Amino acid sequence: MSSDGAYVQYDLPDIDTVALERALWVLVALSLIGDVVTTFVGLHLGLAESNPVARSAIEGYGLLGMLVLKALAIGVGLVCRPLLPEAYRPIVPAGLALPWTIAVFINLYMISMTF
Template sequence: MSSDGAYTRLRVPVSVTPARLEHLCWALVVVSLVGDVVTTFVGLHLGLAESNPIALRAIEGYGLLGMLALKGFAVGVGLLCRPLLPEEYRPIIPAGLAIPWLGAVCINLYMISLVV
């Protein structure tokens, strides 16, 4: 660590470019998306209920395809907004998708553990 006036900066031992960070975040989006879809449908199969009203309607109306379309729409919006940001801020787009989906995976796993 080094001190720059009143701020402390942590030096990462590896060179992480914004582009590399963005790629890692998009990989996390894929993992979290798959995890959310799988744990949601496992939970539904075990008798749990979907708490997101938009996802509930998509699943009730179209099943897995509805859920995938909903996730695809979210990813599409992220991809459309991506060019609007400077390169160093672009990792926020996939992070903004992955973090809530990872939270959903954790909640789903917890709920599944209560009924299994």
């Protein structure tokens, strides 16, 4: 840690950001698949989609609508990724994977409550 007047700068440990980003993109793929599968299992069991945008896409276009929404989210991330310094690029897949991973756990919990 170093201090420059009123600002404090923390020295971050050396992290292989390329490897971290690669691992996070794998998590994005797994969480996307998990979210889609658990969503459709839940819908088949009579549960409802709580996200109004996703609900509309699913009601109008089914699985294709859900996949298009996911593809749009990934597309936005891929377009914004080059705008970030390399050290901060892992935040893009982390920002995609985190809510989808949480959704998987919520979906699994809701599905478990139907039995």
